[in-house]
Amino acid sequence: MAKHPHFNKNGPPPKTKDIWRTIKRIWIYLSEKKAVMSFVLFLVAISVVLSLLGPYLIGVAVDKYIVTRNIDGLLLLLVFLGSIYVLNSIAIWLHNSLMISIAQNTVYKMRRHLFRHLHSLSIRYFDNKQHGELMSRLTNDMENVSRTLNSSVIQIFSGVLTLVGTIAFMIYLSPLLTLITLTIIPLLYLGMKWITTRTQKYFREQQKNLGSLNGFIEETISGQSVVKTFSQEEKVTRQFMEKNEQLKKSGYWAQTYSGFIPKLMNVLNNLSFAIIALAGGVLALNDLVSIGIIVTFTQYSRQFTRPLNDLSNQYNTLLSAVSGAERVFEVMDEDKEEEKQDFIELEEVSGEVEFRDVSFSYEKDGQTIYDVSFKASSGETVAFVGPTGAGKTTIINLLSRFYDPDQGTIMIDGIDMANVSRESLRQHMGFVLQDPFLFEGTIRENIRYGKLEATDEEVIESAKLANAHSFIMKLPKGYDTVLIQDGGGISQGQKQLLSIARAILARPKLLVLDEATSSIDTVTEIKIQEALARLMEGRTSFVIAHRLNTIQQANQIIVLDEGCIIEKGSHNALLKSKGFYYELYHGQLKNDAI
Numbered sequence: 001m002a003k004h005p006h007f008n009k010n011g012p013p014p015k016t017k018d019i020w021r022t023i024k025r026i027w028i029y030l031s032e033k034k035a036v037m038s039f040v041l042f043l044v045a046i047s048v049v050l051s052l053l054g055p056y057l058i059g060v061a062v063d064k065y066i067v068t069r070n071i072d073g074l075l076l077l078l079v080f081l082g083s084i085y086v087l088n089s090i091a092i093w094l095h096n097s098l099m100i101s102i103a104q105n106t107v108y109k110m111r112r113h114l115f116r117h118l119h120s121l122s123i124r125y126f127d128n129k130q131h132g133e134l135m136s137r138l139t140n141d142m143e144n145v146s147r148t149l150n151s152s153v154i155q156i157f158s159g160v161l162t163l164v165g166t167i168a169f170m171i172y173l174s175p176l177l178t179l180i181t182l183t184i185i186p187l188l189y190l191g192m193k194w195i196t197t198r199t200q201k202y203f204r205e206q207q208k209n210l211g212s213l214n215g216f217i218e219e220t221i222s223g224q225s226v227v228k229t230f231s232q233e234e235k236v237t238r239q240f241m242e243k244n245e246q247l248k249k250s251g252y253w254a255q256t257y258s259g260f261i262p263k264l265m266n267v268l269n270n271l272s273f274a275i276i277a278l279a280g281g282v283l284a285l286n287d288l289v290s291i292g293i294i295v296t297f298t299q300y301s302r303q304f305t306r307p308l309n310d311l312s313n314q315y316n317t318l319l320s321a322v323s324g325a326e327r328v329f330e331v332m333d334e335d336k337e338e339e340k341q342d343f344i345e346l347e348e349v350s351g352e353v354e355f356r357d358v359s360f361s362y363e364k365d366g367q368t369i370y371d372v373s374f375k376a377s378s379g380e381t382v383a384f385v386g387p388t389g390a391g392k393t394t395i396i397n398l399l400s401r402f403y404d405p406d407q408g409t410i411m412i413d414g415i416d417m418a419n420v421s422r423e424s425l426r427q428h429m430g431f432v433l434q435d436p437f438l439f440e441g442t443i444r445e446n447i448r449y450g451k452l453e454a455t456d457e458e459v460i461e462s463a464k465l466a467n468a469h470s471f472i473m474k475l476p477k478g479y480d481t482v483l484i485q486d487g488g489g490i491s492q493g494q495k496q497l498l499s500i501a502r503a504i505l506a507r508p509k510l511l512v513l514d515e516a517t518s519s520i521d522t523v524t525e526i527k528i529q530e531a532l533a534r535l536m537e538g539r540t541s542f543v544i545a546h547r548l549n550t551i552q553q554a555n556q557i558i559v560l561d562e563g564c565i566i567e568k569g570s571h572n573a574l575l576k577s578k579g580f581y582y583e584l585y586h587g588q589l590k591n592d593a594i
């Protein structure tokens, strides 16, 4: 069976990854807003300093005003402390809002670049990629980057500053007590290491299981009719349950282990509290520290475990965002579909097409078509027939320049297609495919896709010529009926008629028809044949034929087998020569299918 141009599922291996290179590339996007970004970092620094000042001032309050019972001084300091907290809240609110706007702007630009770039890639690229996987780069991976940029940049910067600042303040107040307080760091490190090795493992598993479950759901929903026709509901439900079970298990362990983190923090906070109280008490009794310093230390001990916790959490988030960004940049680094520097824009064409000794292969080794030569005069109909895999679709892919030949030339009106821009070539081409793709939108919009500037009258005129007008008018909203994606809601034959209307509106000089083979009733079939005959009038048409009775009027029938032209001529001439076509024709009369 012939297919749309063109999909298959094996992708090339991913390129070598470089975390720093990726971070640098994200930074290039972020630094487009350099001034705002610097202001955000400045605000973060201010907010860190303000939150370090709080505990320090509480210590001062104890030593200078509470111990000495100086109520006026204490009140004044409390007002000052209150102002610091208010100021800090304003700085936090401001840098968070600014960062969200920078992050959204960055992701918006990345998404735009990715989408544009994706549409400049060759069909060969899409042929080698799984579509769901490509889509997830534009959605999941971008979302991952977005979420991380929203919060992680600030948290990492503020975490490092808080950590350094807290320890600096502590050393300034009492190097000895600092040293004693920091003894919990090895415990913290060991505890976190034990937890994170497990959480990482289970989070990774959870992501993998989630991807597999999503893929499975996507497949069973798009293949619903196959599942139903083969009564496989039970089987797919069992498969689903297995995957769901795996996801539940990994999710359970990932959450359980990561739930240990706050508990560990709590234990260590209490431990450091006890260490400070004990060691601080001993030092205070020996007049080595004041009570105020002990109070300040108890606060700081909380402040330095928090950023350590944040940083270890952010590390995972950052890594997953970097891998998301890597996958996005990988697509952006793909070479665009090449176009010659001095290409020709194909203006008016009469529609004469010639293939001269064309050979081509999809893969490096092996040959898909060999030495194909034929000529179609303007307005002629050429039909390709042959067994499955003979190379019919490949010839059309070459004519449309979805691929370029390895050898030989393809000419339109005597101009070598290799020198012509793809866009200008495709403007002269129309396609009516077996399973035409309709977009989500009204019928009118779908027909107008053939010529965006067409008036409503032109759209209706084309629909009439395509025998589509009468069924459209029977729909409750006529031309304004909204089709859900891919024409869900209308029949296969009606989809065909709409795609013919679309092609009629575009008025291309060259036509490609990939015949519908099945699931169309006889009345619709006649309507389609009539519409196609109108569409083909005066145009050079290339028909990928599946039923030989529809191509008997073709000016030329080209018979292909294993990539070679084995016969060509008119229907009658080919029957007379009693070759492969003759066999096919008579075989098909018996079986009515190739």
Ligand SMILES: Nc1ncnc2c1ncn2[C@@H]1O[C@H](COP(=O)(O)OP(=O)(O)OP(=O)(O)O)[C@@H](O)[C@H]1O
Pocket (backbone or CB within 6 Å): 001, 002, 003, 006, 007, 008, 127, 362, 363, 368, 386, 387, 388, 389, 390, 391, 392, 393, 394, 395
């Ligand atoms: N994108 C691709 N990458 C690699 N090989 C491909 C690709 N598309 C087609 N082929 C191979 O090229 C050969 C010719 O395929 P082509 O689709 O042109 O055949 P066809 O005559 O149109 O067959 P059918 O009638 O089944 O559609 C087949 O062996 C096919 O497997």
